[in-house]
Amino acid sequence: MSTKRAFAGIDIGGTSVKFGLFSPDGSIIYKEQKPTLAEKGAVPLMHLVSNIAEQLMYHAAEDELEVRWLGVGTPGAVNFKTGRVIGATPNIAGWQGTEIGSTLKERLNMPVWVDNDVNTVALAELRYGAASGALTAICVTIGTGIGGAVIIDGQLQRGHSYSGGEIGHMSINFEGPDCKCGRKGCLEAYCSSQAIINRAKKSLEQNPSQLFNEITGGLIDKLTIKQLFTAAKKGDKIASEVLAETALYLGIGLANLVNLLNPEIIIIGGGIADGGPEFLSKLSAAVKEQAFGSAVKELKIVKAALGNDAGFIGAGLLGENQH
Ligand code: BMX
Ligand code: ZN
Numbered sequence: 001m002s003t004k005r006a007f008a009g010i011d012i013g014g015t016s017v018k019f020g021l022f023s024p025d026g027s028i029i030y031k032e033q034k035p036t037l038a039e040k041g042a043v044p045l046m047h048l049v050s051n052i053a054e055q056l057m058y059h060a061a062e063d064e065l066e067v068r069w070l071g072v073g074t075p076g077a078v079n080f081k082t083g084r085v086i087g088a089t090p091n092i093a094g095w096q097g098t099e100i101g102s103t104l105k106e107r108l109n110m111p112v113w114v115d116n117d118v119n120t121v122a123l124a125e126l127r128y129g130a131a132s133g134a135l136t137a138i139c140v141t142i143g144t145g146i147g148g149a150v151i152i153d154g155q156l157q158r159g160h161s162y163s164g165g166e167i168g169h170m171s172i173n174f175e176g177p178d179c180k181c182g183r184k185g186c187l188e189a190y191c192s193s194q195a196i197i198n199r200a201k202k203s204l205e206q207n208p209s210q211l212f213n214e215i216t217g218g219l220i221d222k223l224t225i226k227q228l229f230t231a232a233k234k235g236d237k238i239a240s241e242v243l244a245e246t247a248l249y250l251g252i253g254l255a256n257l258v259n260l261l262n263p264e265i266i267i268i269g270g271g272i273a274d275g276g277p278e279f280l281s282k283l284s285a286a287v288k289e290q291a292f293g294s295a296v297k298e299l300k301i302v303k304a305a306l307g308n309d310a311g312f313i314g315a316g317l318l319g320e321n322q323h
Contacts, residue, residue, distance in 0.1 A: 003066040004064070006021045006022065006023060007316030007317060008021050009311070010071070011073045011310075011311025012117065014075060015035070016035055018312050019055075020313075021316075029063065042094035046098055049104070053072075053108055070110060070113070071120070071319060072112065072315050073312070073314060073315040075089075075116070075147065076092075076095055080158055084099050089179075091180060100112075121139055121267075121310040122149035122156060123156060123314035128305075130305040131267050131302075134151065134265045136264050137150075138151070138261065139151070139267045141304075142269070142272040143270035144193065171185040172249060193271055200228055201221070203238045203242060209238055233276070250283055252286070254283075254301075255291035256291075258295050264299070273304055280302075
């Protein structure tokens with residue numbers, strides 16, 4: 001029986017670790033996910049990732065697939081040559097310094113490539129998704145954190161010391177709220193899922209809403225982004241205001257990037273992208289209003305096409321053209 005070529009990728013997220021195998025045409029052969037349990041810290045998480053890596057390779061061997069390397073995407077800045085996490089916010093406790101690359105290489109005895117999680121999302125979207133064929137693109141994901149990736153001339157820009165594209169930590173207000181990175185007014189401090197929810201809760205404390213009570217079953221403290229979008233769709237004023245504000249903050253951040261890079265397309269991923277076309281059109285309007293006119297004339301702002309699979313798919317592609 002002849003072996004078929006396949007790619008293997010793992011995407012470490014703030015909430016879950018997604019992983020799978022896929023064919024060169026992008027079709028998924030196998031995928032699964034497990035809770036990250038980020039609060040338990042770096043050591044248990046690295047154990048989990050190592051076990052997942054072995055599980056993936058075992059699965060590939062069972063199916064007689066030829067996998068030439070493993071790719072991993074992780075939050076934080078990653079030295080792409082060594083696979084070490086060289087910069088990270090405390091979103092995953094103690095993650096900075098984790099030697100993902102060498103640990104997995106030793107365990108699997110095969111090449112392993114590691115990169116920032118949103119860099120891998122961008123690679124997948126560029127190959128199989130919303131940005132296929134684009135030369136100049138920006139990818140932003142809004143979830144536990146706000147992550148970013150920059151593509152110029154069809155190439156991912158990792159920057160001089162592998163820390164480029166940290167869009168979430170661009171400040172839009174030097175007197176703004178504290179960010180987990182230690183600075184003030186970062187986009188992430190305004191627009192991460194938790195920051196959005198906190199703004200909504202604060203507003204609800206002052207203006208209690210019957211609709212929110214119904215949607216959350218009385219548990220406003222456990223409000224989710226999904227519930228916030230539901231409330232906005234039902235016409236709730238607070239929900240609509242919070243989302244309009246979020247679109248404006250994000251719009252200002254993205255407009256700064258548009259002025260710098262004049263991209264052809266901006267891809268928006270993460271939970272917020274699933275909030276519906278209304279949010280995306282509010283965001284587009286904000287970017288177009290804030291950015292330099294000639295830079296937005298042909299700009300497209302679109303939802304990521306590969307959803308939750310983008311991270312592990314892009315990770316699987318990391319070893320291409322690397323020696
Ligand atoms: C944070 C930062 C980025 C990451 C982004 C999205 C860390 C640990 N993370 O800004 O590197 O790309 O979050 O991460 O420094 P996610 O957890 O939302 O997937
Ligand atoms: Zn920050």
